[in-house]
Amino acid sequence: MASIAPTLLSEHSAVSGAALRTFFNIADAWSLSNEQAMALLGLHARSTFFK
Incomplete structure (x- = not known):
């Protein structure tokens, strides 16, 4: 489960950045x-x- 968290965080950051742009x-x-x-x-x- 711990190995999934960094992946989700980076995907969340990418989506957040795209949404704000x-x-x-x-x-x-x-x-x-x-x-x-x-x-x-x-x-x-x-x-x-x-x-």
Whole structure:
């Protein structure tokens, strides 16, 4: 079971990265402001958004 965890983590990271890239591409195409994009992501802190 321990050997599966690193594989799942790397797959999760790859999917998360692709999802965020897609989100920001859509946000850009829709000309969303940073505040609008943050609201859609459920973020309240600007520092989290710009990481």
